[in-house]
Amino acid sequence: MAYYSPESILTDSQKAPCTFELGVPGLSPLNNGSAIEKGTKLDLPLWMAEMLAVSKPAGPSSASLASLDMPSALGQRVMNALKADPKSVDVRAQAQWFYGLGERMLELFEEEEMVDVLLDSFKQRALEIADKAQNTRNVQKGGDNDFMGGLDEAERQLFRAAHDGSSAVRKWFDNSSRS
Template sequence: MDDAYYSLDQLLAENQKIPCIFNIAVPGMGYLEGTNERDIQPYTPIEIPFWLASILSQQDNPEDESQNYLTIQIPKAFNLQIRNALSASTKNVNLKNLAANSGGGWYESGMALLDISQTKDSITQDIIRSTTRHNGSSLAPAAQFRGR
């Protein structure tokens, strides 16, 4: 992510909220849930900004070193149903709607998510790359035509 320090697309991708599950109790941070609870309880699902989730997912739990503070869940824009539809045909999936649900840039959000994923999901990597390739090849002629 450091290679695109001034990239607005990268800033939007890092600012999106992604679903996570806290593996430990976090005192005094209940406001992140948007409830009146003072603390975040263990195994609480919550959506937090990507930049914060990426930091916390790398921190070891002091009580159980085999477990991190939180586990990042796959956002809806990258769930199994979407991946199956994209692997069948990229032209039948409205990436504009998916981009709106994933912080403004579906490709950037997907690549950022893969960078911090606890399990390097090669299927998801392949789908994001093939979608970029297929849609990019269909957009190139239109972009050249409009540029004249």
């Protein structure tokens, strides 16, 4: 995570499921005031779930406080849908920072297949994003709302950059042809 990057902070604030391996009574505020016992499952911000997963209690126990599980946004159902047709998946509905979440989870889990699926999906979707960005006149109105609604934040930034770059080239070409 980049220290001052808002994108990294927002990515790490997305929820990730974790299962407590030990009872931790001092963390009851995380569980609506109920005691956290062994086996308790909670969706916590990724940064916190990661810290609990790598934390070891004092003493002879070698177990971590909690185990971190793969978020449903990156589950097998979503991976299968991305394999079938990446352009049809509303990744924003899965996670606002979908690819950032994938990147963070891949830092923690060795999932070679997920790497391939996410990379292939981003490439295919980027081609459509570039095409729409060059053929959309007014990005402020949102262009194609259905299209923009399904993009995660990284894809939206890519769309804006491609749209602004295409507009700048058109303006430059128009200005240079008038001279």
